[in-house]
Amino acid sequence: MDFKTSNEETKTGIYLMQEGNEEPFNIRLHLAKDILTIQEQDVICVSGEPFYSSERTVTIRRQTIGGFGLSIKGGAEHKIPVVISKISKEQKAELSGLLFIGDGILQINGINVRSYRHEEVVQVLRNAGEEVTLTVSFLKKTPAFLKLPLCEDCTCENPPHAHALKTFSGIPSDQSSGTSSPLCDSGLHLNYHPNNTDTLSCSSWPTSSGLRWEKRWVDLRLIPLLHSRLSQYMPGSDVCRKNAFQVIAVDGVCSGVVQFPAAEDCVDWLQAIVGNISGLTKHNVKKINRNFPVNQQIIYMGWVEDKEQDSVQDRMYSPKFLALRGSSLFKFSAPPVTTWDWTRAEKSFTVYEIMSKILKDNDLLDKRRHVFSVQTESGEDMFFSVELECELLIWEKAFQMATFLEVERIQSKTYACIMESHLMGLTIDFSMGFVCFDAASKAVLWRYKFSQLKGSSDDGKSKIKFLFQNPDSKSIEAKELEFSNLFAVLHCIHAFFAAKVACLDPMFVESQGTATTPGIPPLSGISCNSQTPKLKYAT
Numbered sequence: 001m002d003f004k005t006s007n008e009e010t011k012t013g014i015y016l017m018q019e020g021n022e023e024p025f026n027i028r029l030h031l032a033k034d035i036l037t038i039q040e041q042d043v044i045c046v047s048g049e050p051f052y053s054s055e056r057t058v059t060i061r062r063q064t065i066g067g068f069g070l071s072i073k074g075g076a077e078h079k080i081p082v083v084i085s086k087i088s089k090e091q092k093a094e095l096s097g098l099l100f101i102g103d104g105i106l107q108i109n110g111i112n113v114r115s116y117r118h119e120e121v122v123q124v125l126r127n128a129g130e131e132v133t134l135t136v137s138f139l140k141k142t143p144a145f146l147k148l149p150l151c152e153d154c155t156c157e158n159p160p161h162a163h164a165l166k167t168f169s170g171i172p173s174d175q176s177s178g179t180s181s182p183l184c185d186s187g188l189h190l191n192y193h194p195n196n197t198d199t200l201s202c203s204s205w206p207t208s209s210g211l212r213w214e215k216r217w218v219d220l221r222l223i224p225l226l227h228s229r230l231s232q233y234m235p236g237s238d239v240c241r242k243n244a245f246q247v248i249a250v251d252g253v254c255s256g257v258v259q260f261p262a263a264e265d266c267v268d269w270l271q272a273i274v275g276n277i278s279g280l281t282k283h284n285v286k287k288i289n290r291n292f293p294v295n296q297q298i299i300y301m302g303w304v305e306d307k308e309q310d311s312v313q314d315r316m317y318s319p320k321f322l323a324l325r326g327s328s329l330f331k332f333s334a335p336p337v338t339t340w341d342w343t344r345a346e347k348s349f350t351v352y353e354i355m356s357k358i359l360k361d362n363d364l365l366d367k368r369r370h371v372f373s374v375q376t377e378s379g380e381d382m383f384f385s386v387e388l389e390c391e392l393l394i395w396e397k398a399f400q401m402a403t404f405l406e407v408e409r410i411q412s413k414t415y416a417c418i419m420e421s422h423l424m425g426l427t428i429d430f431s432m433g434f435v436c437f438d439a440a441s442k443a444v445l446w447r448y449k450f451s452q453l454k455g456s457s458d459d460g461k462s463k464i465k466f467l468f469q470n471p472d473s474k475s476i477e478a479k480e481l482e483f484s485n486l487f488a489v490l491h492c493i494h495a496f497f498a499a500k501v502a503c504l505d506p507m508f509v510e511s512q513g514t515a516t517t518p519g520i521p522p523l524s525g526i527s528c529n530s531q532t533p534k535l536k537y538a539t
Contacts, residue, residue, distance in 0.1 A: 012028065013029050014026060015029060025144055027040055039218060040217070040220040043138040043214065054137050056213065059131060068132065075118030078146075081104035081106060081114050081139070084102065099136065102215070228250055230274070232244065233317070236315040237317070243265070243266040245270060246258065281302065292325075296325060300322065304321075304384035306319070323336065324351065328351065351403050353487075355494060356396070357373050370388060377487050400498070403498065413428050424437065424438060452469050454467050462482050466478070466480075
């Protein structure tokens, strides 16, 4: 039930929404470039200045053919008033603007029937006489299980003498018993009198016949998409909702759980919303970067679900906002807006001293499907989940870009180390490779190019053994060094190697050449609506 306009950033469709433990009800979604609008149906007065009324009073007379011309569903057994589910074709024109499918019947001839069961309302209407005054109110959140049509064009022609009840699937009720079902349509042509030839008459609330009403889609919630997040999962868990998700705005306003009839619809909307969020983020980053120097540019911003290190069973994940800016990866509880916000990150890491990896299916920790890890300079592993595979690719490319740009900027990094009980320094240089020198005299003890490193091993604590090939003898020369920050050194070496490989990757070189900001590649070279291939290297 959705369509796309010529602008691919726009979608509209009618689906279901569930809030808390309430029954799902019909809503209309409208996706624009920067906002998601959620609408519900309501009845408003359109005579003169439009206004809303919680209740309307309508007086109708029983007709010779067709009775009241209405059918009802629901009742107190479903914790709702009885609802008008159909208006017959003969009465539709006369009742237009007065009664609507979805109106809940609150009073009948002054009798409060809000808490009446379905059969009790049927009996009251049977004995109500020829003229009935109904007090009604449109139920904006009518449970979807009642299967009410979404427009007034869905009409019903009931046989004039039958007390037959039927659902939309055409299943008849037990006519012989004279009972009615709250989930079936009870036709209100009761107490039929063949001598009554009066035509239908109506008067609208309050008493003026000039007031007219219309059922319309009206805004329920507006979700600004910039920095909003969405999730298919139950909050804090790895339990994925079936064909459903919710959108949460940056100010915490939640859409409610939107439900779709098929997985294809759900994925289609997910991709469209994520695509619009990515587009807004890219535009916002471009504006912010105008105020930052080249070495402090933002490469990536986005929401993830952070797996708790000491998680309790009902709270395995919590939303975090990641940003790659300059030399650092920042983890926030909320998107940074001001310059001061950037100083208040929960954690920050130097990009060339950490390592990121996308988890394959057999490495996943639980039921979450799209997960990447970040190993810090201390060896701690952090795990982050995103909603779609395309978001993994965007992160992967951004991390590669951020690492390369920082290695290219610093060119070399030196770490203190110990070799044979002597204090040394190891420099990892983008041009020269590995250089080991005496910390006191600065005298160079040995140097090797990156291409001469044939292997390495570490003890997972402090020691690294390098295996270099002598360019002249071709023999392997082992060098063992001890570091106080083993993982930072290992990740830095990996980052420099990856940067060297990236320089030889034609795809990377091309992306550098098309960068919109000097030295800074586009933020979303991969989008959730495109099939841009992955880069060939990994960091």
